[in-house]
Amino acid sequence: MTAYVFPGQGAQFSGMGKELYETNEKAKALFDKANEILGFDITKIMFEGSDDELKQTNVTQPAVFLHSVILATTIEDFKPDMVAGHSLGEFSALVAAGALSFEDGLRLVxxxxxxxxxxxxxxxxxxAAVLNLSDEKVEEVCAAVHAETKEVVVAANYNCPGQLVISGSIEGTNIACEKMKEAGAKRALVLQVGGAFHSPLMEPAREELAEAIKNTEFKTPICPIYQNVSAKPFTEVEDIKMNLIHQLTAPVRWTQSVQNMVADGATKFVECGPGKVLQGLxxxxxxxxETAGV
Structure with a gap:
């Protein structure tokens, strides 16, 4: 069985999607439509922009989404047995699997x-990225820091065994990094990101996005989608919407998603989007x- 997986923020690079645009008529039409929907020339930034321009959240997220989804539309006989996306990639997965239209997916992103x-x-x-500590130890340290200081700090991305990302207030994250090192982490490194994604501090964003998701039409996907919040497969529209709403304040359970997909019969994972991060994880x-890119 083949699982298609879709990357999240951080996979972007200058020049992404340019070859697709120049060689595929269907892809070109979708890129042009995206510029119209967004109200700015995102393709120009994707094809020619600097790393700094591509790093802006309002550019990064639609850019990675567009590259992933448009790439999926160019695959002949696209028939995944299951799909999943890492954080933002969950929206790409839903569009590729037919649960969301291209236009609605882009507007939500x-x-x-x-x-x-x-x-x-x-x-x-x-x-912050924490390397070479067990999931349980990372959770334990985060809970201890919160109990001691009342600062928000939680496990946010379960990327693979021994690689977790924590998320929280600046103070809480800094304290947790020191404690992680004391607990034996090989590294505990604060990341250059805009904020504490997948933590309770994203609650205002969750509320705003919830409204938009509730007012968007979803359809039954062509295959199960393994969603970040629980790492389990879903096909029911209401479940999918609920999980998507909670995704912003809940951790990305990528390790568990992949383990569950393998347990359910996946033997090949195809990464659809910029970069090769997910193949490595x-x-x-x-x-x-087996892993492959498109």
């Missing part, structure tokens, strides 16, 4: 980026499976 940006400005916050989670 733009709304999500805008809402997250506002939440970051409201509560200055950050994230899948290999670390389940070395026996």
């Amino acid at each position: 733009a709304k999500r980026a805008d809402a997250m940006q506002k939440a970051c400005e409201l509560n200055p916050s950050t994230m 899948v290999k670390k989670i389940s070395p026996e499976v």
Whole structure:
């Protein structure tokens, strides 16, 4: 069985999608439509922009989404047995699997980026990568820091065994990083991100996005989608919408999603989008499976 997986923020690079635009008529039409929907020339930034321009949340999220989704539309006989996306990638997965239209997916992603940006400005916050500690130890340290200081700090991205990202207030994250090192982490490094994604500090963004999701038409996907919030497969529209709403304040359970997909029969994972980050994570989670890009 083949699983298609879709990357999140951080996979962007200058020149992404340019070859698709120049060689595929269907892709070109979708890129042009995206410029209309967004009200600015995102393709120009994707094809020619600097790393700094591409790093802006209102550009990054739609850019990665567009590259991933448009790439999926160029695959002949696209028949995934299951799909999943890492954080933002969950929206790409839903469009590729037919649960959301291209237009609605793009509008929701733009709304999500805008809402997250506002939440970051409201509560200055950050994230940090923790290497070589067990999931349980990371959770334990975060809970201890919160109990001691009342600062928000939580496990946010379960990327693969021994690679977790924590998220929270600047103070809480800094304290947690020191404690992680004391607990034996190889590294605990604050990341250059706009804010504490996938933590309770994203609550204002969750509320704003919830309204938009509730007012958007979803359809039954062509295959199960393994959603970040619980790492379990879903096909029911109401479940999918609910999980998508909670995604912003809940952790990304990527390790568990891949483990569940393998347990349910996935033998090949195809990454659809910029970069190869997910192929690397899948290999670390389940070395026996085959991985490929589009």
